[in-house]
Amino acid sequence: MSKTSVISTDIIDQYQKDGYVTIPNVIDPNLVEEAGQHIDWLQKKHPDLRSENFHHRLVAEDPFWVRLISDDRLLDIAEAFIGPNIALFASHYISKPPVDGRPVLWHQDGSYWPLQPMEVVTLWLAVDDSTTENGCMRVIPQTQSTQLHEMKARPETPSVLGSGMSEELVDTKSAVDVTVKAGGVSVHHPNLIHGSNPNTSSKRRAGLTIRYIPTSTKIISENTWPCAFLLRGNEVPGINTYLPNPKYIKGSHMPFSGCENWI
């Protein structure tokens, strides 16, 4: 694991000990506000989708989304965990609406992912203040060394992923609420057991998951993965094929600060 000057050794040490860590005040309020507007814009564009499910396939054609996940403040954090050659593997807004926002059942991310090796870090960017009341992420600390378990379909429980792990594998008494203020980030390991409760509060709870891989991690997929972008450093020849950044087109995309000059 490499380290950069922007991330203290305390943060790295806490991640290594607990499998997750939070970092406040990463993104400035203007960009966070744009991310909130982006969710509203996506909902208008895709009225058939629930706002907990804006994800991977939508990224490739969305300049603001790629601009956001390419932000140097996020990449500097990712670099401290996975080194200087960074690609995007996946990204997903989980925007739980007030009152009937869906839960995320207990799971381990790595069980879902076609990655080899499973070297990947998630940055979870808080677009709104994420609190116990509105269904913040919950983790079971120190489960990052647990083997990856099978995730089972759970159609009887409406949830964001539609599946999760057997409840008897989860020591829910040890669960910790990961509260993060808008603009802050939590970071978690692919084996960490985590989930979140429904949002029954009167406030939206939106977060953006961003899965960064070192370019030495292969995405095992027959075609180009729908949102694989090279974001920093060098690719490793023969490992992955990356998409070109989408260009901003007025009228087709959400306008954002600097969009005219963004490639």
Ligand SMILES: O=C(O)CCC(=O)C(=O)O
């Ligand atoms: O946003 C949430 O409630 C859960 C996030 C999650 O499961 C993840 O980032 O893997």
